[in-house]
């Protein structure tokens with residue numbers, strides 16, 4: 001579907017493998033904010049145990065309904081909705097923040113969506129070895145805030161030479 005629609009924002013394979021690996025450790029419900037063409041949801045479903053629910057929300061009607069059709073026979077719940085509607089199905093054992101507005105959402109509200117020991121995952125960071133982290137010469141405040149938040153144990157994982165993923169686990 002990504003290729004058919006010329007959609008270029010799909011999760012990278014390296015990120016997908018990490019999502020599947022994290023999902024393999026999760027019970028309860030896993031959520032994704034921003035379905036796109038369903039690549040991240042497919043990786044999450046592939047890794048998650050059968051009993052673990054996978055739910056994903058997409059604002060764009062064409063994408064949401066296209067992915068609903070594509071996953072009709074799979075155990076993935078696709079919502080055509082703003083990702084904030086996922087809150088009705090919380091708490092989550094993992095939430096993948098892949099819509100731009102979700103990435104910058106106040107931590108207080110994201111924390112409430114996740115159970116203790118639950119994971120928050122954000123991708124598409126530019127690898128950086130300095131502290132504070134920099135992106136194109138400026139402090140990467142999004143990454144800095146997630147890594148410095150003491151309510152989480154967190155790590156920045158370089159999944160490929162040019163991209164990294166933050167995993168924050170709620171204490």
Ligand SMILES: C[S@@+](CC[C@H](N)C(=O)[O-])C[C@H]1O[C@@H](n2cnc3c(N)ncnc32)[C@H](O)[C@@H]1O
Nearest residue numbers: 010011034035036039040058059082083098099
């Ligand atoms: C980076 S793409 C998602 C890629 C997908 N998660 C994957 O792994 O392949 C971001 C998606 O978020 C959707 N989006 C943007 N704002 C949203 C919102 N408020 N609620 C739900 N989806 C949103 C966009 O339409 C876009 O499809």
